[in-house]
Amino acid sequence: MMKKLIKIIFFLSISVFVKAQTFDLLPEDTNPYEGGSVQFYKDLNDVLVKNNFKPCSNRPSEMFLADIEIVNGDGKIVNKKFNDDCVTKLFLNAFQEVNKLKKWNDSSGKQRKFSIIFYPIDYFSIFKEGYTTEGLKKEAHFPGGIEEFKKQLGNNLKNQKIKNAVGLKVMIRFKVNQEGIINNIHVESGELDSSEKEKIVRAIEKIDKKWNPETFREQPLISTYQLSLSL
Incomplete structure (x- = not known):
């Protein structure tokens, strides 16, 4: 059952890439967050911890897909629908705190629309420096190349x-x-x-x-x- 859930998450990640540019894959010169995706996830974890937000159930299957648009230097979540669950509420509240850091940049050449995948299991006490969601997946490869x-x-x-x-x-x-x-x-x-x-x-x-x-x-x-x- 666990493998099946993980596969579902994986295919969701693939569909994100097709639908909109994934935040983790933005080139450094077009990434609208100061310090790039690595800094964003670090700041996201910092606000989760400093504001004493409560973790969810920490199941690998838990995730929230956020459609983001940068408007006037502010990050806005533009999803058409939101689930009334712990993961969604946790990201919405944490994202508001990240916005207060004023690190979004919508100047010319910066990507203004993209998607962020939030896996709550990766945050709080187990958060790792340099974390991005892209690093969670490794392609199949033949020994020796x-x-x-x-x-x-x-x-x-x-x-x-x-x-x-x-x-x-x-x-x-x-x-x-x-x-x-x-x-x-x-x-x-x-x-x-x-x-x-x-x-x-x-x-x-x-x-x-x-x-x-x-x-x-x-x-x-x-x-x-x-x-x-x-x-």
């Missing part, structure tokens, strides 16, 4: 005798499960028939070394990987 993966795949392909494949580019998509095992392999190419594509799939399956799976809060997740390859 993607070039090592391509090298091993290339060695396996030598024995497959794929017809008319020299110089051909193909797109490979696959999933990496929580154990780092590749599955659901798909090869996309208009130049190869299904039997030739299957040879590439077999070459991938013969790679013995496992991937390091994608993680969120150090919990492994299923992820999709896409790779362009020249044969």
